[in-house]
Amino acid sequence: MKNFWKNKKVLITGVTGFVGGNLVNNLLNSGASVFGIIRSENKFSFLYLEGLNEKIRLFSGDLMDHKLLLDIITEQQIEIIFHLAAQVEVGVGLINPFLTFETNVRGTYNLLEACRLAKQSGHNIESIIVASSDKAYGEYPKEKMPYRETYPLLPKFPYDTSKACADMICNAYSIDQYGLPIVITRFSNIYGPGQMNFSAIVPDGIRSALGYSTFIPRSDGSMVRDFIFSEDVVDLYMRIGKELSLNPHKLRGEIFNAGSNDPIDMKSLLKKIYNFVDNYEDLKIILNHMKGKKTKGEIQHQHMSFDKVFDFFNWKPTHSIDEGIQKSINWYNKNLNKI
Template structure:
């Protein structure tokens, strides 16, 4: 569908975030007219650093403002919606659960209600849920499959599960909105500027811009997806949903199905950045705490047979390649940051 996105009207909630800005960049390159909702201008974000803000229409407002959302959808004649706005910091969710639920739960049902009320010709709605929505399953029951019940314990995980279930209800009960729900593994890559996340934190430290302080014992296992694979998959899902009504209400996992030990991942990032002598000194000095991090699921792994069978999809970017691409981008960003 090479020309599918030319002159298409697309609304992205969370366009100033990591995934939203990358998605906007890809869609603009394909000829789409992109509209995004932002709360605050952040000149240090990926959106501004890569000058995507000059090519998209940015609207200031809050994802919980029903009337604003309705006005945007109607006045701009939006055809496709990507709901990516979320409070994504696990630590912040534990400290401020109310704010997390306002953004992640209320924000989801407000946007979907806006679509329902305007009765406009929205052709596709992609809802970003998360692997965290599943909660903690025993290792012998992994990888996660789409049929698994959602059993989250922690505030962020609960917020994503609630948004997920709300989106499911908007596909049913005579509402019948054209929705696909995605449950993706941990996403990483250029533009992720939430430095409470592991990979950007490690890269920034390895490049010498901050001191690295291990926050956990590193015994967790996580499944990772590179941002370009995620964006291309979102675009594919929206295209397919537009063409095939049978996809309404479908839920899709995506990941590598190859979880990585967090301690090993940390060491690999530092090895890729440092010369051999510096890396060996780092190995001798680094000390991981004995405790686990509260609010973190120990082991996560994604089964993606369903999406692979449906769209002949599999992740293209191996973790070592994705890390090198990420390191190159962060080096450029961190060195140039003071110049804009």
């Protein structure tokens, strides 16, 4: 895989996110030339904490600037694009649906239109990988789990709807008339080193268990989710990027789910985190406070099948939830005091 990526020009949106930062690290190690778009410097992101920002080319701007996107793609001769930028918080989506739709829907069609115009002018884009979400499926009964790529999209809440809309826009740009080499990925809850969105349960739980904050329960802990470690996600992204470049007619327009297919309820997940750091006393208090809590805008039960990505790419997750949490704890132990 390293030979394929050597000197490839890769653009990542959402490069200061923890998945983007981990992807940068792997791409650089594989010899790629990486470009990113940032609205402002984020000194506490994985990208900056690991010093990766000094090894790539960063452009100041955002996805609302259509001309900037077109200029970057054409002038830098971008070959592969990972579109990871998004407003990712379900709660923010409920409070500010306009921001969520602007970022997730408009941001996506701005980027894809720039790609279409670049292709029209003779520029060759080999692959475009778009990060969607398991939330795009909406809520299905437990007996219908795991989600499969053939399931109709039934979103209800703003965040879920924004991702489903973006997916349909991707489908439109991948038809023969435009021929953009797009693949949509729908992953379960991604976690791992560098995740600084502390509204997510894993980083919030680790930060609290290590004594840097107080965990405030937002639910009774009965919601069930599927978790996938960031290293496994990056490995899959790079496999998809390579294969889409080499076999665009085979993969164009495909949708791929990925997760561990090993669902866990939030209460059990918190127990794992706190038990790993031997913080049993705080855990008892938190579990007591979780009783009777309810969360708006959240789907009760979700997990993903990864049968299709195994068939196409021989991929399956290599980290158990215990291994991933332990690696994450080790990273936060070294870095939380810098934040």
